[in-house]
Amino acid sequence: MPLGIIDVTHHERLAGTEMLIGGDRPSVVQDLDLDTSQLKTVMHRGVETILIPQPSEDDPNDPLLWPRWKKETAFFVLFVNTIIFATLPGPVMAPATFALAGILNVPLTKIAVLSGYQLLIVAALGPFVSVLAQKYGKRPQFLFACATGTLGTIICMVGSNQTKYDTLLAGRIVQGLGVTAWESLSLAALGDIFYLHERGLRTAILVATLACMASLVAIIGAVMTERVGWRYMFTASLPFDIAGLLATMFLLPETQYLRSSTIARRAASLAGVSKDQEKSVEMDEGQHQNAEAANPRDAPPRKTYLQSLAPYSGTVYTSKNILHLLSEIFIHLSNPAVIWILLVSGVLISLYVVTAYITSQIWSVPPYNLGVAANGYFYTGGLVGGLCAIMAGPMCDWSARQLAKRNGGLFEAEFRIPVNILGVVFAALGWFLFMWDVEHPRPDGYYLGAFCHGAICFAISVPSTSAGLYILDSFPKQSTEVFVLQMMLKNFLFYGFSTFINTWAGQKGAGTVFRTFGIVSLCLLATCIPMYIFGKLNRKLMHDVHRRFWIFKALA
Template sequence: MGLLILEPTKREGDDHVPGTAFIGAGGAADCVTTVTGELDPNLKYDLTGDVPIVLVPQPSDDPNDPLNWPLWERDLITFILCLVSVSLLLAQTRPYPCAKHCTVLLIVSSAWGGLASSYKSFLWARILQGVAVCPFETLVNITVGEMYCVHQLGKRMALANFSLFGGAFLTPVIVGKITGELGWQWPFFLVAIITGVMLPLVVFWVPETTYNRPAHSTLSNQAPRQYTSTVPRHSFLQRMYLFNGRKTSESPLKLFLRPIVLLLHPAVMWGMLTQGVMIGWTVMIGVVLAAVFIFPPLSFTEVETGYMYTGAFIGSLAGLAITGPLADWSAKYLSRMNKGIYEPEFRLYLVIPQAVTGCLGLYMFGVTSSNTTKYGWFWPDFFFALELMGMTMGAVTSALYLVDAYPGIAIESFTCLLLFKNFFSFGLTWEAFNWLREAGTKELFIYVASVQVAICSLTLPMYFFGKITRDFMHRHDILKMVGLGIEETGGGPGQEGPGIVMGEAGRR
């Protein structure tokens, strides 16, 4: 039992739990090296720091494996995806392109929305825009997760989630001003223009990152598996193909149904609550801003109300600044304390700052916004910023944990998170005004904050029993039980988990 994480029942012959991996990180140095004190030639390491870190997952010997691409290239891809995400937030919703094809579709739908001369035409433009953008919110996290090893992932995942969620709160500040000065059509025109400028970057510098990594051994007593790839890296033009084949032979219907079943997965349910509920509370805050701040004593205009989201954006930026470095540092530090063994549950420590900032922000926003005569606009905005800090931390935590603990169902897991977040936010929008009228601002947010405290407390059993859950779900695959399992091809979407690959000698 490492750091209070409960161990599953030992089984003879196969006692490895997917997700558990030895990375070293300064712990149990004799396990990182051979008996002669040298680095194990069967493993690949990150040697850029003071202490060798075993790469998890282990890259293959194929130069087309994203884990083998130069770090600057992977960071450039991440930066482009994040830049496109932030740039597209001007559309008063969250329009994200999911790929090269969807980027083009988004340009067309956004231009159509700005030119629409009737409600019916505008509605169809928005529907088409939704088709173009929704997958991007899931695929950004997946893409980032596929390009980095465990000890490199934290700050990149934090940046991705800040771009997807935190940047959205800069939207009202910009859109309100643009709409007031130029008209409601111009936010859509600007989305089309900015997306058009970003399109060449997506086309030429964002290749396919899905990779079927060869099967690997793990921390058990299996003998090392040797494999060698003689395939050269694809040319620049090959990497930029608009379509380079399907990565699975399974039917689209089966892939469509898989996320529905995973709604009952314990870790996915925890992720949906940890990320989606906190995002939903921002909808409640938006309702208060619209229903309270435009009336006396503040009497804000729509543009001034939009400026209140500046605090939210600053809060999400602060959440990024804290969570990114903390995620990678804590993973290595806790692994060192655990004799070099990394457990995905180490990511869950990030819920502690989320609970402190997010719950405090919710409680105090309700108190201060219920008496703007006494507290004015600053203190509600300040606690709105704290809530956004917690939201960013929750989004990063859930994304990191699901990628590390259940990489084989990462795409389906993020789809579940997206569905829950959208439906929950829609439900809050539908009922928020009624709740606000019946309960009042202060009482409503006391209830809301208390619910959030309860949700954060669910992380305790997830931490203590997370490894047991991983072991159970590995041995009792609910997707296979209902006939929705897919053929495992090694890494990528079908990989077992971030164990140690025993390949030929190689160091990075």
């Protein structure tokens, strides 16, 4: 048992079990008969570190071999556009919920549904975005998302200027078409561009962007609503949408790439696959034929800048048909590891974000009697908590490396999990103290509530970062589907809560809501213990499902 993890046989290719630390081969590594002599390495923080995944031999178009400036530029576009198209549309109206109900002369629930229907579209579109990204690449999906997100903002501008609820709702739904790709594919794109040892901080930044930067949007939206009017929120958003569209067109090339069979053999060695199985590894998931077409013996020419601007790279990245790819998304639900990821990431984020539906309902009435701007300032706590949570990425990297050193240099994906103890501590502090605060109302309770909101934001960001890294480490070929499942569950929950949470809080009190969310959060985080112990078995289950599940053979 490597540091408490139940082990499995090593004659199967098992992603997430990697030789991470180079140098001498200690006994635990010798027992696995890993051939690391031909693997590419780099010195990282004074330690020889094996590159995972292994880059191609001589193809300058491999995203792993892009110049550093090009990688960081692509990451910057992913980061900024995740804010513009995935984070900004949903919460921009949250602080004004109470005020907009009066302006548009509709119930609070209908204002919440303006975001709810948008998120329903995001969830429903998820499987199709995933399939198209796997088949034809991520760049076409990002471009479509930018175009529809910008169009949706324009429709919202028209609806807000006419004060028409139905037009505003239509614009919010079209905006939803622009959310899906940036919410579900951004993290997967990190795995295309960066090595395992480079992902921690960047994953944490994107997780904080998706989970907590909504707080900054809410603050700005609230101040604008009170000072210049709610209609100008969409007018102010439009230039950012256009800038994001242009940045995607000119600065974010296709990140997906097919590597040759030589690289497949190296990856097999890295994962501990026997020589007799290398051929099956190369043919895994029907990509061998496509990869060999690149002819690794001849160095391909570097694409020109103009060639990289093509909306579609011209490559079909998998030979699987559409029905096959759609089925794979939901077959993953048979794996307990995927269920765990959905619980500690998708559900926990949902519980945090849906509180935006009721915070205006809490602070706009006695004894607080706060205006729209003050409702927005409340989200400062969440913003600070999210920024602090960025440290979760480096912490995951550091703890994983320390455990890998104790394990003879062999990295297990489950080494990403122990950092979640921080999530347990801050989730309990945030939810239950928030419950006490709203059940004992007093004017200065607003500040304690903001602190609790920040603690909760930190609490959900840590396990989300941990789970995101676990996906990239354990399921590199299936990461897009798993992230899409996570996004679908999260947004379906957003929509579901939008239909009743205001009524629930009004009838039972916000304290009951927070108590329930706190208990559920701690129960879900408790699943990290069995996941750490049995996680490697679950990773093997994912492998077995893909090789043996009858529907894959029927659809191939």
